[in-house]
Amino acid sequence: MSAPASGLAQIGKSVFIKGELSGSEDLYLDGQVEGSIALKGNSLTVGPNGQVKASVEAKGVVVQGKLEGNIQASDRVELRKSAVVTGDIITQRISIEEGAYLKGKVDIHRTDK
């Protein structure tokens, strides 16, 4: 499991947040969040202990834990082998490791560069 890089905003595994989460930096989330997460232009990583019940909007999303909610990523979504995702995914690119669980839709929207 990849550890968060130093200098990255982090939510530790003992933290529980309910509400709207937004920011303009990358976020490593290993706790519990219910609500919505908006990180336009930045990346969200849900760590192996992370439990998210929220809609997610970000540039990139990496999931190692549990995420229940729709994901909209302007660039890329990665589901690691321990990921358990329930929800629809809209993104430009997606990478799914063997062992990841997805219940939902995958819709690829490529933007012209």
Place this chain on the structure above:
Amino acid sequence: MSSVSQNFMKLFRGSSGPETIPAQGSQKLTRRSSGLGELSRLWESAEDLCILDLGSTSPANIRHFTEGGHRIYSEDLLTASTDPELLTKDEQGSIVLDSRKFLADNLVYPAARFDVVLCWNLPDYLDESLVKPVVGRLWSVLKPGGMLLAFFHTRDAGPDSPCHRFHIVGGDTLEMQKIVLRREARRGPTGAVHTAISDGFQLQRVFNNRHIENLFHDFASIKFFLARDNIREVLVVR
């Protein structure tokens, strides 16, 4: 065939739900599929199809359809059917699965959503109490003219036929991978950690042609393809 309820209780006694994983180092077998070949002509010539894959989450399948410009929905119904909260008792006091709750939590889509449904071997391994309700729901979520592909074992396949997951590798070719269920590791009374690994899903029944026709009697047409590996492929049209 062994009782599903007995196997279900054995699987869940004293533990959390099982995790479905490919068997460690399991060999991937390749097979040609006439049904898949026929379907592939559809999705290679059309755009923006809506496809429902009812097997285990398959990165290969998701990649195959998204690169083809289609939308894919992934829903692992066999794993969903192992939810302990589905257990209930019927009028005779026998343990069965609650099909109403199952359909309240799964296959929840607007009517006529999908162009293609990939059932793979689902009807062969799904609990008896869920098969007909699931097929009924699939009829309603398929578009008129939409197609459903399912695989059924013949009697010659034998009662211990392992449950596989299917990956599309192109055209009419599939990779098959045996499914193994693994309970989460638990610490036993002596402090030692145990991880029980059991065989995958059990074959519930063998359908004959008449059973299959009855199962899909609400569909407009049905086509059978018999393969050498004791699999009967069925392509139905809503």
